Amino acid sequence: EVRLVESGGGLVRPGRSLTLSCVTSGFTFSDHDMSWFRQAPGKGLEWVAFISSKTFGEKREYAASVKGRFVISRDNSKGIAYLQMNRLKTDDTATYYCTKPDYYDASRGFWGQGTLLIVSS
Amino acid sequence: DIQMTQSPPTLSASVGDRVTITCRASQSIRDNLAWYQQKPGKVPQLLIFKASNLEYDVPSRFSGSGSGTEFSLSISSLQTDDSATFYCQQYDSFPWTFGQGTKVEIK
Numbered sequence: 001e002v003r004l005v006e007s008g009g010g011l012v013r014p015g016r017s018l019t020l021s022c023v024t025s026g027f028t029f030s031d032h033d034m035s036w037f038r039q040a041p042g043k044g045l046e047w048v049a050f051i052s053s054k055t056f057g058e059k060r061e062y063a064a065s066v067k068g069r070f071v072i073s074r075d076n077s078k079g080i081a082y083l084q085m086n087r088l089k090t091d092d093t094a095t096y097y098c099t100k101p102d103y104y105d106a107s108r109g110f111w112g113q114g115t116l117l118i119v120s121s
Numbered sequence: 122d123i124q125m126t127q128s129p130p131t132l133s134a135s136v137g138d139r140v141t142i143t144c145r146a147s148q149s150i151r152d153n154l155a156w157y158q159q160k161p162g163k164v165p166q167l168l169i170f171k172a173s174n175l176e177y178d179v180p181s182r183f184s185g186s187g188s189g190t191e192f193s194l195s196i197s198s199l200q201t202d203d204s205a206t207f208y209c210q211q212y213d214s215f216p217w218t219f220g221q222g223t224k225v226e227i228k
Contacts, residue, residue, distance in 0.1 A: 107155035
């Protein structure tokens with residue numbers, strides 16, 4: 001059974017850094033792309049970042065709103081995906097979801113339950 | 122970036138009604154469009170992938186159509202359990218983008 005469990009959310013001051021983790025199980029992690037989405041309270045869904053599989057060179061893509069501040073990475077030996085978030089803003093307040101896009105169709109796959117980040121002074 | 126324009130923002134209909142939500146892309150996305158349903162406090166659930174393919178275990182009253190820039194999600198006979206917010210998402214090119222959402226309410 002595929003499982004994605006996010007952690008690392010919480011309350012953080014603007015301008016600070018925080019790293020989210022997504023611990024996975026139930027599949028060969030290194031063979032699969034991973035992605036992060038987020039949803040601000042009462043707002044719509046937003047894609048945040050993507051990292052391709054080890055096979056495809058771990059290429060990274062970012063939303064414009066986080067590019068230059070956030071870094072997506074992966075530890076293939078541990079089956080964990082990370083989202084390092086720097087220079088946090090109040091607009092980054094959201095529930096962050098880790099996802100495992102399907103190999104054949106990126107919209108399919110699995111979502112974690114999410115972790116809430118609140119950026120506030 | 123590809124802009125996704127979804128309409129209407131809200132929709133109120135009765136049980137048994139047929140409802141349709143539309144999504145327009147600012148440029149062609151071929152058929153790389155997904156529809157999600159999200160209930161309050163829950164993780165989004167995929168309904169439709171590749172514009173018209175029903176995801177496993179999704180009731181057959183849901184259907185999707187379209188290609189290029191014009192897409193729609195239809196519910197053939199609205200049920201009380203369908204009360205939720207629906208989102209379209211393009212995954213043809215990065216950055217992946219979503220429509221603003223359509224909140225469906227049951228009269």
